[in-house]
Amino acid sequence: MRPDLDVVAAMVGEGERVLDLGCGDGVLLEHLIRHRGCSGHGVERDADRFHECIARGVPVTQGELEAELDRTAAGAFDCAVLSLTLQATRHPDRVLEGMRRVAPRRVVSLPNFGHWRLRADLAGRGRMPVTRILPHTWYESPNIHLCTLADFEDLVAQIGMRIARRTLLDELGRASRGLARVRPNLLAVGAVYLLEG
Amino acid sequence: MADGVGVVETETAVVFDGDRPLVLDSGAALARVEVAYETYGELAAAGDNAIFVCHALSGDAHAAGFHPGADRPGWWDNMIGPGRPLDTDRYFVICANVLGGCKGTTGPATADPATGRPYGLGFPLLAVRDLVTVHRALLERLGVGRLLAAIGGSLGGMQALQWALDHPGDLGGALVIAASGRLSAQNIAFSAVAREAIMRDPDFAGGDYYGRDRRPDAGLALARMIGHITYLSEESMRAKFGRRIQDAPEPRYGFDVDFEVESYLHYQGQSFVERFDANTYLYLSRTMDYFDPFADPVAVQRQVAAGDTRYLVLSFDSDWRYSTGHAREIAAELRLAGAPVTFREISAPHGHDSFLMPNPDYHRTVAAFVDRLASEA
Numbered sequence: 381m382r383p384d385l386d387v388v389a390a391m392v393g394e395g396e397r398v399l400d401l402g403c404g405d406g407v408l409l410e411h412l413i414r415h416r417g418c419s420g421h422g423v424e425r426d427a428d429r430f431h432e433c434i435a436r437g438v439p440v441t442q443g444e445l446e447a448e449l450d451r452t453a454a455g456a457f458d459c460a461v462l463s464l465t466l467q468a469t470r471h472p473d474r475v476l477e478g479m480r481r482v483a484p485r486r487v488v489s490l491p492n493f494g495h496w497r498l499r500a501d502l503a504g505r506g507r508m509p510v511t512r513i514l515p516h517t518w519y520e521s522p523n524i525h526l527c528t529l530a531d532f533e534d535l536v537a538q539i540g541m542r543i544a545r546r547t548l549l550d551e552l553g554r555a556s557r558g559l560a561r562v563r564p565n566l567l568a569v570g571a572v573y574l575l576e577g
Numbered sequence: 578m579a580d581g582v583g584v585v586e587t588e589t590a591v592v593f594d595g596d597r598p599l600v601l602d603s604g605a606a607l608a609r610v611e612v613a614y615e616t617y618g619e620l621a622a623a624g625d626n627a628i629f630v631c632h633a634l635s636g637d638a639h640a641a642g643f644h645p646g647a648d649r650p651g652w653w654d655n656m657i658g659p660g661r662p663l664d665t666d667r668y669f670v671i672c673a674n675v676l677g678g679c680k681g682t683t684g685p686a687t688a689d690p691a692t693g694r695p696y697g698l699g700f701p702l703l704a705v706r707d708l709v710t711v712h713r714a715l716l717e718r719l720g721v722g723r724l725l726a727a728i729g730g731s732l733g734g735m736q737a738l739q740w741a742l743d744h745p746g747d748l749g750g751a752l753v754i755a756a757s758g759r760l761s762a763q764n765i766a767f768s769a770v771a772r773e774a775i776m777r778d779p780d781f782a783g784g785d786y787y788g789r790d791r792r793p794d795a796g797l798a799l800a801r802m803i804g805h806i807t808y809l810s811e812e813s814m815r816a817k818f819g820r821r822i823q824d825a826p827e828p829r830y831g832f833d834v835d836f837e838v839e840s841y842l843h844y845q846g847q848s849f850v851e852r853f854d855a856n857t858y859l860y861l862s863r864t865m866d867y868f869d870p871f872a873d874p875v876a877v878q879r880q881v882a883a884g885d886t887r888y889l890v891l892s893f894d895s896d897w898r899y900s901t902g903h904a905r906e907i908a909a910e911l912r913l914a915g916a917p918v919t920f921r922e923i924s925a926p927h928g929h930d931s932f933l934m935p936n937p938d939y940h941r942t943v944a945a946f947v948d949r950l951a952s953e954a
């Protein structure tokens with residue numbers, strides 16, 4: 381499993397009902413179902429990845445994340461997960477609100493557009509950055525709503541959610557053990573948040 | 578499709594009789610029930626590879642292969658056979674004509690043992706649950722225990738769904754395709770008009786037309802024509818017929834069949850009359866109207882918790898008979914009850930009939946789901 385998904389998984393409680401929005405090949409849900417006693421449901425748009433979920437025995441709906449979230453009953457889950465996907469949604473604020481509607485706890489991971497390497501690319505080279513966590517060129521990127529950790533935390537506060545936990549991610553998507561916590565918005569490559577309230 | 582399951586024959590088994598009558602959900606009883614069925618592939622020694630195919634309103638036990646001398650295969654031949662989604666090299670596939678049917682299983686055309694005359698409208702009303710009871714009795718006879726899966730489209734999907742909910746532990750998976758968990762007013766309205774067509778036919782004779790010179794053929798044909806319109810999409814009718822004139826470059830202007838679509842509907846109506854019984858149409862369509870498996874959410878939750886069935890719910894984007902909204906509702910109800918449900922809307926042009934059509938995208942999902950069930954069995 382991708383290292384950042386380990387960090388996400390660690391924020392999901394034992395035995396929870398989990399909704400994974402943009403669940404990809406279903407590897408996170410498979411892990412949570414098999415090893416953490418969770419029940420899970422994924423939403424995935426891509427047909428190949430949808431069928432990978434089936435092959436893993438992960439219950440999944442093929443569809444658009446935002447539409448499927450709208451259709452999900454209030455309080456249907458204990459925890460809603462959105463990993464490295466918020467920046468690709470059309471209305472990130474509404475997605476967060478929707479996740480609040482369906483689950484009391486939300487785990488959201490995102491790349492930090494404020495990371496110094498990205499700032500350097502933009503400021504120094506005058507180019508849109510292409511990195512391990514943001515691998516797309518600007519014209520083919522699904523990431524239409526990039527933000528910095530500070531921007532995201534502002535939005536979270538604005539919509540009245542509480543950050544219950546935050547784990548910063550390093551270059552490889554692992555929990556960062558280095559200096560990142562000194563100035564996260566400059567030094568962390570990304571972060572995983574547990575949001576409540 | 579030359580490399581399917583080959584030549585097959587329909588067999589029959591008496592599954593209720595004598596001291597063991599079939600007691601229906603309504604409390605009514607049938608003294609004797611015979612079932613027509615076919616099987617394809619081999620039951621594994623462990624007995625864990627059986628898949629039950631449930632047919633729709635106008636279907637029968639002949640789902641795959643060819644009857645001796647026939648030039649058309651069974652109704653789901655593209656789904657069942659070596660290398661097909663229900664791979665008969667791996668799975669033991671069973672299909673049976675439903676209770677109330679007219680293709681070998683006890684139904685309104687069957688003689689009532691008490692009178693020696695066909696039941697007609699004396700046949701009891703059926704619930705989808707009763708159809709399942711008879712399937713299970715057949716499986717008992719065949720020595721099949723837990724099923725890898727039950728699968729069906731339309732009324733067939735309703736049977737798979739009811740089966741899973743009524744008998745936790747029976748099914749590894751339930752594949753519910755192009756089905757509804759609760760018919761809409763519009764669905765019931767179409768069914769009502771179709772039944773009216775049959776019952777208003779002067780030859781209907783209160784359902785007691787067996788053995789007479791004339792049957793309610795005109796009514797049954799009309800019912801089929803109405804039904805058929807709802808099975809196709811506007812798009813598929815446009816593509817198939819457009820406004821073309823049958824066998825002529827110019828319209829003939831009159832009330833006889835002129836447009837190709839009219840000719841097609843007439844053909845569908847006529848060929849249906851030759852192979853179907855009007856009373857069966859009444860009974861099975863009524864069974865669908867009353868189908869309401871989620872009426873008691875507490876019971877559904879209890880039943881889901883008692884079993885471990887995985888659900889695959891599929892719909893087709895051009896199906897307006899049981900639109901994707903119906904399928905989403907089934908998926909949502911099951912999920913609410915705590916069941917693991919996979920859902921997909923498949924893009925296909927053929928309306929409600931899409932579930933019968935060969936479609937690689939659709940077959941891929943069915944094959945993947947069944948494959949996963951097999952790997953867990």
